[in-house]
Amino acid sequence: ALRQSFSDLPRDSAFDFVVIGGGTAGSVVASRLSENPGFNILLIEAGPSNEGVIQSEIPFLLLDIPSEFDWNFTTVPQAAAAGRVIDYPRGHILGGTSSINAMYYTRGSSSDYDRFAKFTGDSGWSWNNIFKYILKTEKWVPPADNHNTAGQFNPVFHNLKGTGMTSVSLPGFPQGIDRRVVQTTSELADEFPFNLDMNSGNPLGLGWLQSTIGGGARSSSAIGYLTPSILSRKNLEVVLNTQVTRVLEVPSNGKSKSFRQVELSIGSKLVTVTARKEVILSAGTVNTPHVLLNSGIGDAAELRNIGIHAVLNLPSVGKNMSDHPMVTADYNVNSNDTFDDIRTNATLEAELITAWEASHTGPLVTIGTDHVSYSRIPENASIFSQFEDPASGKNSPHLEISIANGGVFVPGASGNQVSALLILVTPVSRGSITLKSNNPLDPPLIDPAFLSSEFDTFALKELIAASKRFFAAPVWKDYIVAPAGAFANTTTDEETTRFIVETVTPAFHPVGTASMSPKNANFGVVDPDLKLKGAAGLRVVDASVMPFVPAAHPQAAVYAIAERASDLIKADWE
Numbered sequence: 001a002l003r004q005s006f007s008d009l010p011r012d013s014a015f016d017f018v019v020i021g022g023g024t025a026g027s028v029v030a031s032r033l034s035e036n037p038g039f040n041i042l043l044i045e046a047g048p049s050n051e052g053v054i055q056s057e058i059p060f061l062l063l064d065i066p067s068e069f070d071w072n073f074t075t076v077p078q079a080a081a082a083g084r085v086i087d088y089p090r091g092h093i094l095g096g097t098s099s100i101n102a103m104y105y106t107r108g109s110s111s112d113y114d115r116f117a118k119f120t121g122d123s124g125w126s127w128n129n130i131f132k133y134i135l136k137t138e139k140w141v142p143p144a145d146n147h148n149t150a151g152q153f154n155p156v157f158h159n160l161k162g163t164g165m166t167s168v169s170l171p172g173f174p175q176g177i178d179r180r181v182v183q184t185t186s187e188l189a190d191e192f193p194f195n196l197d198m199n200s201g202n203p204l205g206l207g208w209l210q211s212t213i214g215g216g217a218r219s220s221s222a223i224g225y226l227t228p229s230i231l232s233r234k235n236l237e238v239v240l241n242t243q244v245t246r247v248l249e250v251p252s253n254g255k256s257k258s259f260r261q262v263e264l265s266i267g268s269k270l271v272t273v274t275a276r277k278e279v280i281l282s283a284g285t286v287n288t289p290h291v292l293l294n295s296g297i298g299d300a301a302e303l304r305n306i307g308i309h310a311v312l313n314l315p316s317v318g319k320n321m322s323d324h325p326m327v328t329a330d331y332n333v334n335s336n337d338t339f340d341d342i343r344t345n346a347t348l349e350a351e352l353i354t355a356w357e358a359s360h361t362g363p364l365v366t367i368g369t370d371h372v373s374y375s376r377i378p379e380n381a382s383i384f385s386q387f388e389d390p391a392s393g394k395n396s397p398h399l400e401i402s403i404a405n406g407g408v409f410v411p412g413a414s415g416n417q418v419s420a421l422l423i424l425v426t427p428v429s430r431g432s433i434t435l436k437s438n439n440p441l442d443p444p445l446i447d448p449a450f451l452s453s454e455f456d457t458f459a460l461k462e463l464i465a466a467s468k469r470f471f472a473a474p475v476w477k478d479y480i481v482a483p484a485g486a487f488a489n490t491t492t493d494e495e496t497t498r499f500i501v502e503t504v505t506p507a508f509h510p511v512g513t514a515s516m517s518p519k520n521a522n523f524g525v526v527d528p529d530l531k532l533k534g535a536a537g538l539r540v541v542d543a544s545v546m547p548f549v550p551a552a553h554p555q556a557a558v559y560a561i562a563e564r565a566s567d568l569i570k571a572d573w574e
């Protein structure tokens, strides 16, 4: 059942598994474990239900999601990015960040997963072995407008059998620029070749974006994995509006410490619940290390400095944070067939919402971005004399360009626009999650350390240059008027650097803060089977376990990791 508070649980409840965080990964794990009627599962989510939250349902409204569904975090001042404090959204809602994200469904390259396997020494994480879990998640569905999708994807790489859980589809409303974007792939075929399906494991090129959207609405992990029929299972309890503060040690007979108890904050009280088998921590890349550190699991010296008793010395907790930095190239255009009018005209938006409610069709079924390009920095680029190639392999990109049919995020831009969201998918900068105080209800200190590596600034400049080449293709000649807003001042190298420093934002794809490492390694936070190193009773299953950020928006990888983790847990206990 779905309970609004912890006190709504039946008094005699006892649980084999307690899952902390009903987000992207946690909902998968709770759902899969509850397939076994012999297991009793408690899923604890800090935020409220996703049900009836229309801004979460309607894809186009992703920028309007009310703050109660967000943790409302900010970064610490970013030293190399003009000292700016930047908003850092994370889903505070059932479905977690999959209920508030931009719904890109991009799996990354095969070598991203092969690198996980090589790094951890566990071939189970390789592309060939994880692929079945990718298909287990995905429910391929027709786009909202039911258009003929031949030539827009390769069915060989998808689950068309209807057995998947999260709906994935191609764009469901045509954008005025689609024809021009596709034509650019023939006009600039060397740099932007057409790729029929970027989710094949070989993403290089430009193709049609696939999204976690089904029937014109967002398909989050809550929608896909916590359906009414799954929630009616007698062995699954989901408790909302309840924040976990710490995991606690319980007496154990074995050699290692066991962390099977969970402490929750209920009003001004702290209560505990104990798992008979395991606790699964799925609070995400920001909150998973936050819970661990508050529990005394982390760098013992750093914990003592802040007044926390260290119970397990794991110096890697909260370290190795890696997020994708992003800037936007924006141009004014001589067309009014862009989404800018919807964003700026409240009456028009209200009409379209009414139309969406009636039919789940129309311009609000997409986010206005139909295409993505992935490319590599040329091998002879000067930066590679200073830095090793950070990409996972030669089939893996450094640069991502999304083409949006309107203006996004560039300060000072207005009117009808086309924009390119430019994401560096192989950042070298590494940041951290640390504690502000020993009060577990204080938000963590989030430091992605943007632009702390010279590689990242170099690569963002490459991205800006690539986007300029893209829009210089002949097909854009009668469409583009001029660069817009702050992007107009990126002519010289110095101006471009300033534009990057002053406007870089996160793509909000952090990973790595509870990273996997080989069994017996003296670094890392979890073993390749996702068990906390040097302890028993606790696993971490979420984006934080990835040692490297994939060269893609990470939710597809998170879903696949959670599917495999569910099988690993079942295998241990069935």
Ligand SMILES: Cc1cc2nc3c(=O)[nH]c(=O)nc-3n(C[C@H](O)[C@H](O)[C@H](O)COP(=O)(O)OP(=O)(O)OC[C@H]3O[C@@H](n4cnc5c(N)ncnc54)[C@H](O)[C@@H]3O)c2cc1C
Binding pocket: 020, 021, 022, 023, 024, 025, 026, 044, 045, 046, 047, 088, 089, 090, 091, 092, 093, 094, 095, 096, 097, 098, 100, 101, 102, 103, 104, 105, 106, 242, 243, 244, 245, 282, 283, 284, 285, 287, 288, 291, 507, 508, 509, 510, 541, 542, 543, 544, 552, 553, 554, 555, 556, 558
């Ligand atoms: C604005 C935005 C846009 C994005 N766009 C995309 C995109 O288009 N495509 C893509 O692939 N990725 C995107 N991402 C990233 C992607 O959504 C995340 O990487 C992914 O959802 C993370 O999954 P997770 O399970 O690790 O964490 P989450 O989904 O964040 O789940 C963590 C859950 O734990 C809960 N929780 C946390 N702490 C506690 C606690 N102490 N007690 C109880 N519950 C707790 C949270 O409320 C949350 O529900 C985006 C992210 C953001 C913020």
